[in-house]
Amino acid sequence: MSTHDVVNQSPPRTGLDEYGTHTALVEAVERHDAGWAHHRLHLTGQRVGTASFQRDAARANRHEPVLHTHDRYGHRIDEVEYDDAYHRIIGAAVADGAHTSAYVEPRPGASVARAATFMLYAQIEPGHACPISMTHSVVPVLQQHAEVGAAWLDRVYATSYDPALHSGKHSALFGMAMTEKQGGSDVRAGATAARPLGDGRYSLTGHKWFCSAPMSDAFLVLAQAPGGLSCFLVPRLTDEGERNGIRIQRLKDKLGNRANASSEVEYVDAVGRLLGDEGRGVRTIIDMVARTRLDCVYGSTAGMRQAVAEAAWHARHRAAFGRALIDQPAMTAVLADLQLETEAATVTAMRLARAHDEDASDTERAFRRLATAVSKYWICKRGPGHAYEALECLGGNGYTEEFPLAMRYREQPVMAVWEGSGNVIALDVLRAIAREPASLEAFDAEVSLARGADARLDAHLDRTRRMVADVAADVEPDAGARGLVTALALALQASLLVRFAPAAVADAFTATRLGDAASLGLYGALPGGVDAAAIAARI
Known part of the structure; x- marks a missing residue:
């Protein structure tokens, strides 16, 4: 036998419809009034499942962005060069409306269809999702401040992608710059100054510690105006068609998210226009932040799907000790547990998406206010451990860069960090509970729809209500914030699964995530009676 005969290795996981094979996602899209989008989502699923798209995803992460501050003649250009693979990926995502389709075609389920599209692309290549997300998230701000934003809306709605910087572009992507060296999450500590120019424009001077996607066409930027911290729209090109005073100082050398450039920028008399009133910067930009947090939920969920799908593919095509790995009880239990986490994240993400449609009632808006923050905290925190366990299913192969799970393991923590790390979200x-009691009422009403169907869930809902009361009565409630948010998140996930998932999935989730027997640390420690094979069959 030749020493180079290759046997007992899984074939490449390509040529699949990543939408059609994602049972929980298809079910959720149908359930939340977006069945009209099935055809286009199947086409997207087939596109991202091709070998060529996956090669581009790998290439975009290996051939990382490069900063060019000057051209060969010494002119300041502040350009980031991306590999062509990155441009092909983001161009396809824009063409499919992964950024703003929910606003272009508002109808029941529009946000659900857009979320599913976003997740399918982010499942294979997550780095490009940053500018896609920010462009989606900026729309409510532009709509609310039409005196400045209206001129940009048609461009962000466009489904064409043009990476070049020039006047007369018909499309645009947006970025955001809030944090500074001394402040971090405390954006009110920012020192960037905005000086009125007298013609409705302002001149910005300062240094931003994080500005992701610096090749975007425009940015929302927080700066200190005479009336206090304010929000400005700062384009890369001025009204005169000249490069604005945005100086890229360096690109961040990040743990993951390597295909996406994150930068430090210096504003040197950069010209911007005020959005809203002076001193209302946080209030103005908060809708963009909230939508970006929502996309962090989608991104983490997409990563869970990639991780468990790759793990199950390997287990189905690899044999050991005389039978396929997936048929061995220990491996079946691990895959089933990973799938439980993925299904819980998926059903929650899609429920949130439906609450963000334009036809949302006041109750739905109140629900999403609390549920988005709760889900951002929990689902994004669950991502890294989930990716690790899935990687381990591939053994040594999973630890190598030739398989996608090493990239995914590095990627998952970023969603928990961006737009509010754990403590920020918990607070x-x-x-929200203290200042917007309607949000808690709507949340409680939602999770209570499953009351009576599972005694373990009923007990958890009762405990969670007591925790809310205890935290509200505490003079220093911050210490209990994380425990409360965890309980709220599990209440939402369990209630949705009990209502909508197959019995095997719902029963296993409540058995493993709720109550004294809950095992939230390690995957695969399933109690007796769980139908692991039925759950793993849904991967």
């Missing part, structure tokens, strides 16, 4: 939940 935001406390703030």
Whole structure:
């Protein structure tokens, strides 16, 4: 036998419809009034499942962005060069409306269809999702401040992608710059100054510690105006068609998210226009932040799907000790547990998406205010451990860069960090409960729809209500914030699965995630009676 005969290795996981094979996602799209989008989602699923798209995804992460501050003659250009693979990926995502389709075609389920599209692309290549997300998230701000934003809306709605910087572009992507060296999450500590020019424009000077996607066509930027912290729209080109005073100082050398450039930028008399009133910067930009947090939920969920799908593919095509790995009880239990986490994230993400449609009632808006923050905290925190366990299913192969799960393992933490790390989000939940009691009422009404169907869930809902009361009565509630948010998140996930998932999935989730027997640390420790094979069959 030749030493180079290759046997007992899984074939490449390509040529699949990544939408059609994602049972939980297809079910959720249908359930939340977006069945009209099935055809286009199948086409997207087939596109991202091709070998060529996956090669581009790998290439975009290996051939990382390069900063060019000057051209060969010494002119300041501040350009980031991306591999062509990155441009092909983001161009396809824009063409499919992964950024703004929900606004272009508003109808029941529009946000669900857009979320599913976004997730399918992010499942294979997550780096490009940053500018896609920010462009989606900026739309409510532009709509609310039409005196400045109206001129940009048609461009962000466009489904053409043009990476070049020039006047007369018919499309645009947006970025955001809030944090500074001394402040971090405390954006009110920012020192970037905005000086009125007298013609409705302002001149910005300062240094931003994080500005992702610096090749975007425009940015929302927080700066200190005479009236306090304010929000500005700062384009890369001025009204006169000249390069604005945006100086890219360096690109961040990040753990993951390597295909996407994140930068430090210096504003040197950069010209911007005020959005809203002076001193209302946080209030103005908060809708963009909230939508970006929602996309962090989608991104983490997409990563879970990639991780469990790759793990199950390997287990189905690899044999050991005389039978396929997936048929061995220990491996079946691990894959089933990973799938439980993925299904819970998927059903939650799609429920949130439906609550963000334009036809959302006041109750739905109140629900999403609390549920988005709760889900951002929990689902994004669950991502890294989930990716690790899936990687381990591939053994040594999973630890190599030739398989996608090493990239995914590095990628998952970023969603928990961006747009509010754990403590920031947990404190935001406390703030919502205290200041917007309608959000807690709507959340409680939602999770209570499953009451009576599972005694373990009923007990958890009762405990969670007591935790809310205890935290509300605490003079220093911050210490209990994380425990409360965890309980709220599990209540939402369990209630949705009990209502909508197959019995095997719902029963296993409540058995493993709720109550004293819950095992939230390690995957695969399933109690007796769980139908692991039925759950793994849904991967």
